[in-house]
Amino acid sequence: MQESQKNWFKNWFNSPYYHILYKDRDYTEAQLFIDNITNYLNLPEAAKVLDLACGRGRHSIYLNQLGYDVMGADLSVNNIEFAKQFENEKLHFQVQDMREPFEVKFDAIFNFFTSFGYFENEADHLTALTAIKASLKEYGFAVIDFMNVHKVIDNLVEKETKVVNEITFNIKRWAENGYIFKNIAFEHDNESYDFTEKVKAFTLEDFETLMHQAEIFLLDIFGDYKLNKFHKNESDRLIMIFK
Template identity: 70%
Template sequence: MSETDKPGTRNSKLATNNWFASWFDTPYYHILYKDRNYREAQIFMDNLTHYLNLPEKAKVLDLACGKGRHSIYLNQLGFDVIGADLSENSIAEATKNANATLHFEVHDMREKFEDKFDAIFNLFTSFGYFENDNDDLKTLVAIKESLTDYGFAVIDFMNVHQVIPNLVPEEVKTVDGIDFHIKRYVADNHIIKEIDFEDNNEKYHFTEKVKALTLEDFQNMMNDAGIYLLDTFGDYKLKKFHKNTSERLIMIFK
């Protein structure tokens, strides 16, 4: 569902068939999630790059990079980084931090890159947005085709077996004076978040909708894509994955 599907919305230029193309491109997305734990994310990057033993100045793709915080940190670790995202506004903001070894571009993750990468990171549940299952497969194939022969890819996804039983059905989160009314539920094998708020006397409605993909779902897709799953982890400290209790589903493949 896009933000134009319900009354009380504006900004017709954001109209789209894909909820993520509109929601991620608004300033409100970044306001709502401004307090995310980026130190935890940096520790994750430290652990991940150490585990992968990436060579000095390795070429890294941060796929679905948003405003590029993690791309910037990966670049600070000494890697040659490209951050890619579908959101033009996010890429415009990220590009302010570009340098000789850090670049950003608008890119659809279903399309492969001309460049080949030593590592491709798809982080913080930036997968499973497409309505068509075949688009998820296309994304995996594009990742595979954008890797060097010795490259690694990482998908960091939610662990649905832990998330679904612990969903908070309703809450109000106030950020920068805006009351975000949030509802969460599961429908049609998707985890759905409805977000309603008012700003400057305008009412807004957005929906986040992510497929409730399990490890088995990913394994089936990877088999179809000709990808080899090497390892799975359950949190950002790279502890073992436990189906019912792990916070995350982190998959390393090539």
Template identity: 55%
Template sequence: MDWFAEWFNTPYYHILYKNRDNNEAQEFITNLLKYLSLSGKSKILDLACGKGRHSIFLNQLGYDVAGVDLAPESIEYAKKHENEHLKFFVGDMRKPNFPHSFNAIFNLFTSFGYFSNDEDNLKVYQAIYEQLLDKGIFVMDFMNVSLAIDNLVENEDKEVDGILFHLHRKIEDGFIIKDINFQDKDKNFHFQERVRTFNLNYFENIGKKVGFSLKNIFGDYDLHEFNVKTSPRLILIFEK
């Protein structure tokens, strides 16, 4: 089983990251929508939606939203929030689940770069392109790899809900790798996260390859200009 299919579907993933800043996420969505000027009737796909925090907020703002994620447990949780204009589905981002259906597709919070085979990354972009309506917008929110590598913390211990997580990070074979070790109920666990060290040039090339036009690049959730040395994020706005 791929690491992401196993790790994202465990309760421990959600425990470790339970303190993610929802206010920051909502402010980002608000800034993004102001910039994009999407009409209230727009249909949005939240690709790799997790438990649906972005999807739910988008729906609260009045949009028709679909959330797709590979982890059944996350989708089961997200489905508790469904309504007529908010639906969640288990799906693989490499496959087009809803061809020619959306005005915008969002891939947020570094939910990309997991695959060892680069053909899989191309499949994701092709699937996104196919699921967008003409002139549709694709937003890719990735880490700024240069800053992440410069500030890499090799070892970190983090206690959450009584579980002590031992985190070890390294750069290897074009991946930022995080090993996660912990003990719960007298049992030892080990999981791993692997994210490719993709830079701006990579995203420009793969977007162009499938037919996207790159409209803008931002470096943080306030949508300031991207600076490779100082920006925490790499946010790309593509148009079909």
């Protein structure tokens, strides 16, 4: 398998077209979730918080506005270069792979909006969880907000066309061999582009197995951004609190 296919996320998340396609995401809903989860965790004032796989830093900025000392980390050099314009005394950004533990320890680590499960090598997912655990303070908490794969697969839209900024994105989705794929093909400035997102279709049981291997304690599970109970066939999200 070519390196570009194995590490597709490095190329796609670094691409300006990724941000064009997803520019209309609901950030009001995201901020509601951040409000709810930080209140639930009852974090100390000026808590040290890591936004892991932070993208261009929008959620890191909001966490900082809530009063937290925030580090945003992402594998994409372009994303971090963009985010650095928003840095202040208590908001910093750095390029880092989630498979590597951080030198500093955090009161809370947030991995928002299905930013997990990208690795080709199965062992890397366990490595990432172990790194999260190693980066937490003794009384810190971590949160992974993942898709509910049962509902996603049941409602998969196989083909879709989206026009954004006068670019026509042709999208195909399918589930295969324990992964969910999303192919995005388009043309722009007489160039053809083709990216395929690939995310491991982790169920709650899969996460429980990984967490057991990483000696992580799963404390609570929610099924949406209002922190309602998780229901396997109905919930929009799989939100896990652990330490």
